[in-house]
Amino acid sequence: MARAVVLGVTAVFLGLFLFVPLAAIFGEALRRGWGVYWAAVTDPAALAAVRLTLVAVAVAVPLNLVFGLAAAWVVARHRFPGRSVLVTLIDLPLAVSPVVTGLMYMLVFGLQGWFGRWFWDRGIEVVFAVPGIVLATVFVTLPFVARELIPLLEEQGDEEEQAARLLGASGWQMFWRVTLPNVRWALLYGVILSVARAMGEFGAVSVVSGHIRGRTTTAPLHIEILYNEYNFAGAFAVATLLALTALGTLAARSVLEWRTRETAE
Amino acid sequence: MSIEVRKVTKTFGNYVALREVSLEVKAGELVALLGPSGSGKTTLLRTIAGLEAPDAGGGEVLFEGRAFGDLPADERKVGFVFQHYALFRHMTVFENVAFGLRVRPKGVRPKEDEIRERVMALLKLIQMENLAGRRPGQLSGGQRQRVALARALAIEPRVLLLDEPFGALDARVRQDLRQWLRRLHDEMHVTSILVTHDQDEALEVADRIVVMNQGRVEQMGTPDEVFHRPATEFVMDFLGHVNLFHGRVESGRTVIGGVAVEAPGGPEGAAARVLVRPHQLQIERTAGGSESLRAKVERVQSAGPVVRIEVICETGERLRVDLSHDAFEQTPVQRGDEVFVKPREARVFLEDYTI
Numbered sequence A: 001m002a003r004a005v006v007l008g009v010t011a012v013f014l015g016l017f018l019f020v021p022l023a024a025i026f027g028e029a030l031r032r033g034w035g036v037y038w039a040a041v042t043d044p045a046a047l048a049a050v051r052l053t054l055v056a057v058a059v060a061v062p063l064n065l066v067f068g069l070a071a072a073w074v075v076a077r078h079r080f081p082g083r084s085v086l087v088t089l090i091d092l093p094l095a096v097s098p099v100v101t102g103l104m105y106m107l108v109f110g111l112q113g114w115f116g117r118w119f120w121d122r123g124i125e126v127v128f129a130v131p132g133i134v135l136a137t138v139f140v141t142l143p144f145v146a147r148e149l150i151p152l153l154e155e156q157g158d159e160e161e162q163a164a165r166l167l168g169a170s171g172w173q174m175f176w177r178v179t180l181p182n183v184r185w186a187l188l189y190g191v192i193l194s195v196a197r198a199m200g201e202f203g204a205v206s207v208v209s210g211h212i213r214g215r216t217t218t219a220p221l222h223i224e225i226l227y228n229e230y231n232f233a234g235a236f237a238v239a240t241l242l243a244l245t246a247l248g249t250l251a252a253r254s255v256l257e258w259r260t261r262e263t264a265e
Numbered sequence B: 001m002s003i004e005v006r007k008v009t010k011t012f013g014n015y016v017a018l019r020e021v022s023l024e025v026k027a028g029e030l031v032a033l034l035g036p037s038g039s040g041k042t043t044l045l046r047t048i049a050g051l052e053a054p055d056a057g058g059g060e061v062l063f064e065g066r067a068f069g070d071l072p073a074d075e076r077k078v079g080f081v082f083q084h085y086a087l088f089r090h091m092t093v094f095e096n097v098a099f100g101l102r103v104r105p106k107g108v109r110p111k112e113d114e115i116r117e118r119v120m121a122l123l124k125l126i127q128m129e130n131l132a133g134r135r136p137g138q139l140s141g142g143q144r145q146r147v148a149l150a151r152a153l154a155i156e157p158r159v160l161l162l163d164e165p166f167g168a169l170d171a172r173v174r175q176d177l178r179q180w181l182r183r184l185h186d187e188m189h190v191t192s193i194l195v196t197h198d199q200d201e202a203l204e205v206a207d208r209i210v211v212m213n214q215g216r217v218e219q220m221g222t223p224d225e226v227f228h229r230p231a232t233e234f235v236m237d238f239l240g241h242v243n244l245f246h247g248r249v250e251s252g253r254t255v256i257g258g259v260a261v262e263a264p265g266g267p268e269g270a271a272a273r274v275l276v277r278p279h280q281l282q283i284e285r286t287a288g289g290s291e292s293l294r295a296k297v298e299r300v301q302s303a304g305p306v307v308r309i310e311v312i313c314e315t316g317e318r319l320r321v322d323l324s325h326d327a328f329e330q331t332p333v334q335r336g337d338e339v340f341v342k343p344r345e346a347r348v349f350l351e352d353y354t355i
Helices: A002-029 A033-042 A044-077 A083-094 A098-109 A116-123 A130-156 A159-166 A171-202 A204-207 A217-230 A232-262 B041-051 B093-102 B112-125 B140-153 B172-190 B199-207 B221-228 B234-238 B325-330
Strands: B002-012 B015-025 B030-034 B061-062 B078-081 B159-163 B192-196 B210-212 B216-221 B241-248 B252-255 B259-261 B271-276 B281-284 B293-301 B308-313 B319-324 B338-342 B347-350
Touching: A002 A033, A002 A232, A033 A044, A033 A232, A044 A083, A044 A171, A044 A232, A044 B093, A083 A130, A098 A116, A098 A130, A116 B234, A130 A171, A130 A204, A159 A171, A159 B078, A171 A217, A171 A232, A204 A217, A217 A232, B002 B041, B015 B041, B015 B221, B030 B041, B030 B199, B041 B159, B041 B192, B078 B140, B078 B293, B093 B112, B093 B140, B140 B159, B140 B172, B159 B325, B192 B199, B199 B221, B210 B221, B216 B221, B234 B271, B234 B347, B252 B271, B259 B338, B271 B325, B271 B338, B281 B319, B308 B325, B308 B338, B319 B325, B325 B338
Parallel strands: B030 B192, B030 B210, B078 B159, B159 B192
Antiparallel strands: B002 B015, B002 B061, B210 B216, B241 B252, B241 B271, B252 B259, B271 B347, B281 B338, B293 B308, B293 B338, B308 B319
């Protein structure tokens, strides 16, 4: 009986706060028909926004894949002074509000900031341009890969790596043949989380973007602009793209969890 | 390949794991490092394997008289078997065993069919040809341990190091595997060092035993030497159950209660600790002059290879006596009987120095 109540409450809550809004996005987007939907999605500014989002993902995720893997390995395998500081730093982007992140980048790379003038003099725009957006995305997605890997590496221990070295493997052979295969699903999971976060990032990117339509607007920023212009159909149409990537992320996540269980057995 | 450990000291922070440990292992020998946990035996093994470095200026490990780094690549082959196997969990049994061959540099890497042949020969040796496609997670503990051993043997090691190889297994499986390991060693003659805390395992398998305690070597010798002529009280205590008596030196003999133990004495009146193994005590119905201790039988357990009798002496010491079934039949006793216990042999350790 109590179980049924808890289940019911959970179902109602999830329905109200997750499923209904999700359905509303698709409903709103298609309310004025497929023609309007298609026009909104293929609008040049919308396409440019999606492209910019993909560029930010394409740069930020591989960077954080390499950094996250390296940082996780260093933290899990070594004891050194400043180790706990490093762990805290990795978590910093989760603790700092994205808007504050954006402001930090303005302070450092803005024209009135510490290095902004130096870059400007050399013809490189950082804020209000693509580099700033990419930097902000790298920052907000930094923790995901490392946080997935650290507990797993610590749990697995380093005996397999030692065994590989004693059997004559070089450091690289050990990494490619033992370390990496052992964490591959967790690594992929971290990447998926990073992709999802990079695509959806609003606050930090909003501050450094400057909202130059068709040039420095990412998909979430473009949605906001359309919405503020009372172009609801357009806003919701672009929103469906983000919602679909989110659903894709969930599906990939479920597959991964299932794979991880399989290999664990 | 012979191994020489020269005055190796290893500390972890404030903790001294090894204190100037020296030992030699002859080529083809199987040596057991025996000691309780915390005695430094695993640290010593890991130092020999190169997984730990001795402290700066804290001694060295030599192979055939040379430092490991000075050996030609062909001789730098150390097979190491981890206590918890450390099998590569994402690889099949076959790939685990093949690993050491596959990671060789191009020029010396065997061809694919040669690798297959050698791996299958090893799997046959450990009687697991049928399980080549399994992953470690699908194997029993004993099977994993055998795969770990095959993986270490695949690189044709000059030295084989085993860290508590049977520690995590059932008593029955342990027994089988250690006999198997001994036969294997007799066939291959790889210089081997085995770490264990199980004295039966060390006594059964090893050519020589190194007994360790608190980072030091207590005694080194053949199983017979360490068992029958223990150099210290620790060694005697660790290598099997002992009964302890507190005695005193009187006119060149050690005396416990009314019983004089034949042993060359120390200074008159010195306190002595007399250690007697359960099988070195005998039980008599009548007092044999001053040579026995009066005691009361507490418990008789005759199910087993020997009859185990617990008695309490009138001086309060609780003793364990192991009798053969034949001897027990000649003087059967039961709980509550008054008997006289007589040590046939004893080892006497005086305070501060030993005899």
